[in-house]
């Protein structure tokens with residue numbers, strides 16, 4: 198695990214984008230695992246900037262997203278498909294047919310989870326997986342639990358995640374209660390993992406994930422077992438690590 202300490206959100210975004218950009222330059226037909234949430238937005242903006250400058254070509258890439266709300270169609274402005282389109286895909290020359298997000302409208306959870314695992318498998322494997330992290334250490338929608346999930350699964354979101362997401366909806370009742378998410382096993386299968394974290398609200402999660410015991414109660418702690426993980430965190434997100442003297 199390599200931890201890059203950066204000053205702030207802007208620096209985190211530039212550094213993360215440079216690692217993704219290098220991956221695209223080295224392997225134009227790479228498979229990228231992508232994430233939503235507010236943290237990677239600046240990373241996507243930087244990638245779009247480099248695309249507009251003519252420095253990056255997205256045309257041969259395949260992408261697979263971590264998760265999607267169950268019950269939301271892709272054109273709902275809170276769906277993760279919509280997020281990916283508006284934050285990245287609509288602004289670059291990616292072939293959208295090669296961009297995959299779980300189908301939030303599929304009601305049959307067992308069917309959708311099996312289908313999405315096959316989609317991931319058919320890509321030949323993720324070269325670089327981008328991750329954000331929840332304040333409780335969740336990755337994708339893998340919430341704290343008694344065991345690590347291997348494959349794509351249907352998750353009942355925790356109250357804290359529902360509360361955290363409520364800011365994006367008109368009322369808390371509109372926040373979906375279930376989501377489809379890749380499992381920790383899917384995430385760990387990526388060749389390289391890049392986790393971005395910004396702000397004081399992530400300090401506990403970053404400390405627990407990097408320096409605490411490996412436990413499904415902190416899903417991101419599984420990353421300690423992966424051989425190629427890069428964490429880019431700003432000083433606020435690293436504040437507890439600093440306080441405890443581990444960095």
Ligand SMILES: O=P(O)(O)OC[C@H]1O[C@](O)(CO)[C@@H](O)[C@@H]1O
Pocket residue numbers: 232233234235236237328329330331332335336337338358362
């Ligand atoms: O980047 P944010 O908005 O803090 O979100 C953190 C995490 O929460 C999620 O948005 C899901 O609740 C994840 O996709 C993300 O990694």
